[in-house]
Amino acid sequence: MVDPAALRDCQAWKDAGLPLSTPSNEACKLFDATLTQYVKWTNDKTLGGIEGCLSKLKAADPSFAMGHAISTGLVLIGTGSSVRLDKELDLAVKNMVEISNRQPLTQRERLHVSAVEAFARGDFPGACELWEQILRDHPTDMLALKFSHDAYFYLGQQEQMRDSVARIYPFWTPDLPLSSYVKGLYSFGLMETNFYDQAEKLAKEALSVNPADAWSVHTVAHVHEMRAEVKDGLDFMQRSEAHWKGSDMLACHNYWHWALYLIEKGEYEAALTIYDDHILPSLQTSGTMLDVVDSCSMLYRLQMEGVSVGDRWQAVLPVTRKHSRDHVLLFNDAHFLMASLGARDAQTTQELLATLQDVSESPGENCQHLLARDVGLPLCRALVEAENGNPDRVVELLLPIRYRVVQIGGSNAQRDVFNQLLIHAALRCGAGAHRNLARSLLMERDALRPNSPLTARLMRKAASVHLLQ
Numbered sequence: 001m002v003d004p005a006a007l008r009d010c011q012a013w014k015d016a017g018l019p020l021s022t023p024s025n026e027a028c029k030l031f032d033a034t035l036t037q038y039v040k041w042t043n044d045k046t047l048g049g050i051e052g053c054l055s056k057l058k059a060a061d062p063s064f065a066m067g068h069a070i071s072t073g074l075v076l077i078g079t080g081s082s083v084r085l086d087k088e089l090d091l092a093v094k095n096m097v098e099i100s101n102r103q104p105l106t107q108r109e110r111l112h113v114s115a116v117e118a119f120a121r122g123d124f125p126g127a128c129e130l131w132e133q134i135l136r137d138h139p140t141d142m143l144a145l146k147f148s149h150d151a152y153f154y155l156g157q158q159e160q161m162r163d164s165v166a167r168i169y170p171f172w173t174p175d176l177p178l179s180s181y182v183k184g185l186y187s188f189g190l191m192e193t194n195f196y197d198q199a200e201k202l203a204k205e206a207l208s209v210n211p212a213d214a215w216s217v218h219t220v221a222h223v224h225e226m227r228a229e230v231k232d233g234l235d236f237m238q239r240s241e242a243h244w245k246g247s248d249m250l251a252c253h254n255y256w257h258w259a260l261y262l263i264e265k266g267e268y269e270a271a272l273t274i275y276d277d278h279i280l281p282s283l284q285t286s287g288t289m290l291d292v293v294d295s296c297s298m299l300y301r302l303q304m305e306g307v308s309v310g311d312r313w314q315a316v317l318p319v320t321r322k323h324s325r326d327h328v329l330l331f332n333d334a335h336f337l338m339a340s341l342g343a344r345d346a347q348t349t350q351e352l353l354a355t356l357q358d359v360s361e362s363p364g365e366n367c368q369h370l371l372a373r374d375v376g377l378p379l380c381r382a383l384v385e386a387e388n389g390n391p392d393r394v395v396e397l398l399l400p401i402r403y404r405v406v407q408i409g410g411s412n413a414q415r416d417v418f419n420q421l422l423i424h425a426a427l428r429c430g431a432g433a434h435r436n437l438a439r440s441l442l443m444e445r446d447a448l449r450p451n452s453p454l455t456a457r458l459m460r461k462a463a464s465v466h467l468l469q
Contacts, residue, residue: 004029004033004046004047006177007028007029007030007032007033007036008028008029008032008177009025009028009029010022010023010024010025010028012028013028013032016140016176017138017140018108018138018140018141019106020064020066020109021064021065021066021103021104021105021106021109022061022063022064022066022067023061024060024061024064026056026060026061027057027060027061027064027067030053030054030056030057030060030067031057031064031066031067031070032177033047033053034050034053034054034057034070034071034074035070035142035143035146036177036178037049037050037053038050038070038074038146039142039146039178039181040181040212040213040214040247041214041215041247041249041250042214042246042247042248042249042250043248043249050074054067054070054071054074057071058071063099063102063103065096065099065100065103065105065109065113066109066112068092068095068096068099068100068113069096069100069109069112069113069116069143070143071092072089072092072093072096072116072120073112073115073116073119073143073147075089075092076089076093076116076119076120077119077147077150077151078288078289079154079289079328079329079332080287080288080289080323080326080328081326081328082326082327082328083120083121084327085325085326089120090120093116093117093120096113096116096117097113097117100113108134108137108138108141111130111131111133111134112130112131112134112143112144114130115127115128115130115131115134115144115147116147118130119147119151121364121365121366122328122364122365122366122367122368122369123365123366123367124151124154124155124367124368125155125367126365127147127148127151128148128151128152128155128157128160128164131144131145131147131148131151132144132148132164135148135164135167135168136167139167139168139171139172140168140171140172140176142178145164145165145168145182145185146185148164149161149164149165149185149189152164153409153410153411154329154331154409155367155407155409156406156407156408156409156410158189158192158193158406159193161188161189161192162186162189162190162192162193163189164189165182165185165186165189166186166189168182169182169186180205180206180209180210180213181206181210181213181215181216183202183203183205183206183209183216184202184203184206184213184215184216184219185215186202187199187200187202187203187206187216187219188203188215188218188219188222190202191203191219191222191223191226192222192411192412194226196223196226196227199219199222199223200219200220200223202219203216203217203219203220203223204216204220207220207240211240211243212243212244212246212247214243214244214247214250214251214254215250217237217240217243217244217254218250218253218254218257220236221233221236221237221254221257221258222257222411222412222413224236224261225257225260225261225413226412226413226448226449227449228264228449228450228451228452228453228454228455230261230264230265230453233257233258233261234258234261234262237254237257237258237261248286249286249288249290250290251278251282252278252279252282252283252286252290252291252294253290253291253294255274255278255279255282256279256294256297256298257413258274259271259274259275259279259298260298260301260413262274263298263301263302263305263454264452264453264454265453266305266453266454266457268302268305268307271298271302272302272307272309275295275298275299275312279291279294279295279298280295280312280315280316283295283316283319284315284319287319289329289332292316292319292320292323292332292335292336293331293332293335293410293414295316295339296316296320296335296336296338296339296342297335297338297414297417299312299313299316299338299342300338300342300417301417301420303342304420304421304424309342313339313342313343314343316339316342316343317339317340317342317343317345317348319339320335320336320339320340320348321336321339321340321345321348323336324336324340324348324351324352324355325351325352325355327355327356327359327368327369327372328368329368329408329409330368330371330372330375330376330379330408330409331408331409331410331414333352333356333376333380334376334379334380334383334408334418336352337349337352337353337380337383337384338383340352341383341384341387349384352380353377353380353381353384356372356376356377356380357372357377359372360372360373360376360377361373368408371407371408374401374404375401375404375405375407375408376408378397378398378400378401379397379398379401379405379408379418381397382394382397382398382421382425383421385397386421386424386425391424391425391426391427391428391429391430391434392425392429392430392434394421394422394425395422395425395426395429395434395437398418398421398422398425399422399437402418402419402422405418419441419445422441423438423441423442423445423458424458426438426441427458427461427462438462439462442455442458442459442462445458446459
């Protein structure tokens with residue numbers, strides 16, 4: 001919960017070296033309230049939540065350029081809307097730019113507006129460079145730090161995500177608002193680049209300051225996942241649940257991590273219980289992209305394990321179907337496709353593939369559309385071939401791009417669904433070379449995650465296939 005008395009007014013922002021171009025103290029405080037909730041991954045009901053704060057912020061000063069930047073930026077960073085299709089969002093971006101052009105803003109504020117505009121065009125690398133320019137001169141600008149962190153994540157640029165925080169980390173002294181959350185941001189980048197011990201240490205430092213820091217909980221969950229420390233992971237999630245379950249924007253994802261441990265153990269019914277009790281309800285309430293991909297990824301993983309998910313895809317499809325033409329993130333597209341395939345909706349599947357092909361042929365400066373031809377489309381076609389029972393074709397499509405899939409974004413744990421797809425396809429192939437591929441991939445997986453029960457099950461399956469042929 002945010003203390004309203006601690007929210008910063010015009011003078012406080014100026015004293016922090018981050019002046020905001022508005023005469024309204026109320027607008028400044030609401031900007032702070034919105035930013036704080038974004039960083040904490042929660043809608044604080046006492047403040048009216050993020051949407052409530054943004055509504056009051058616009059009323060307090062309709063010409064507040066940074067108010068428009070954070071409002072429009074949050075919609076864009078959520079990746080659930082495209083300026084190509086969402087005319088209201090497109091107008092909001094243009095309005096932000098027009099308002100900023102009419103005012104004598106600081107250079108920092110102008111860079112923020114330009115970065116949000118670049119992100120809207122799909123130029124995520126350009127947006128990151130602008131946010132980095134801000135951070136070089138203003139290392140305690142949390143909005144620039146958080147927006148760039150999320151954008152690097154979408155780009156699959158793990159080292160940049162880590163190093164962006166490393167460069168500003170010494171400036172975040174404990175007296176600064178939200179300083180402990182910077183530890184969480186840094187720990188996640190360290191974890192994604194395999195510095196597991198350092199990542200876990202930093203995340204637990206953040207949790208010692210604030211046990212409700214759901215993002216730092218999330219880092220620790222990832223560390224246990226990547227090390228296949230199933231018991232430790234389950235114990236940690238159970239012990240910490242009371243602290244993070246109220247973080248409405250991230251709780252579903254933390255439950256997803258909990259379910260991954262159960263799938264790893266082969267406790268499928270327990271995993272489905274988490275899906276039914278937490279993940280699906282969150283998806284149906286929020287419709288956010290994170291909840292969408294969690295739902296799709298979990299059901300798809302269970303299906304690969306041979307588990308019947310019943311009619312659960314039918315409940316996911318209404319949410320995913322309306323995004324089939326968005327093509328904001330290839331990572332999202334692949335998960336939308338899982339849903340249309342799982343629900344046997346051939347029309348939506350075809351619409352997604354056809355429109356993705358279209359944007360790949362005229363990508364402009366949109367980084368995702370530029371990547372669609374060589375990575376996004378082969379990945380999506382592999383999912384279709386898997387559904388159609390063509391494992392040899394799945395391998396032919398996935399194997400050449402397996403080291404490029406990182407470019408579609410997401411975390412190592414999230415993209416592991418595609419590694420598993422390749423292994424399962426190789427196990428089902430008719431060609432001897434592909435059977436040997438399955439064995440090689442499993443040896444690689446075992447080296448990265450020793451003592452993984454899931455890997456052990458797949459190895460037994462590989463041995464069985466080999467003995468039978």
